[in-house]
Amino acid sequence: MDARRDVGSALKAKDRKAEKAARARVHAAKLALGERGPVWWTDGAPDYNRHMIDNTPYAEDAEPD
Numbered sequence: 001m002d003a004r005r006d007v008g009s010a011l012k013a014k015d016r017k018a019e020k021a022a023r024a025r026v027h028a029a030k031l032a033l034g035e036r037g038p039v040w041w042t043d044g045a046p047d048y049n050r051h052m053i054d055n056t057p058y059a060e061d062a063e064p065d
Helices: 002-013 016-033
Strands: none
Touching: 002 016
């Protein structure tokens, strides 16, 4: 959060050098947290996010209406 605040402070001060440094710190933090970079959750399983539950293997576990 310090890096995010520093971005805001640099923007208000119109300090491009400080802004660039703060944005680099934000980027490094996001990489470390797994928010950016290669995906880690790909396990080869099909993605059923955009399917009605009735059309997925989870249909038998779903509660009836």
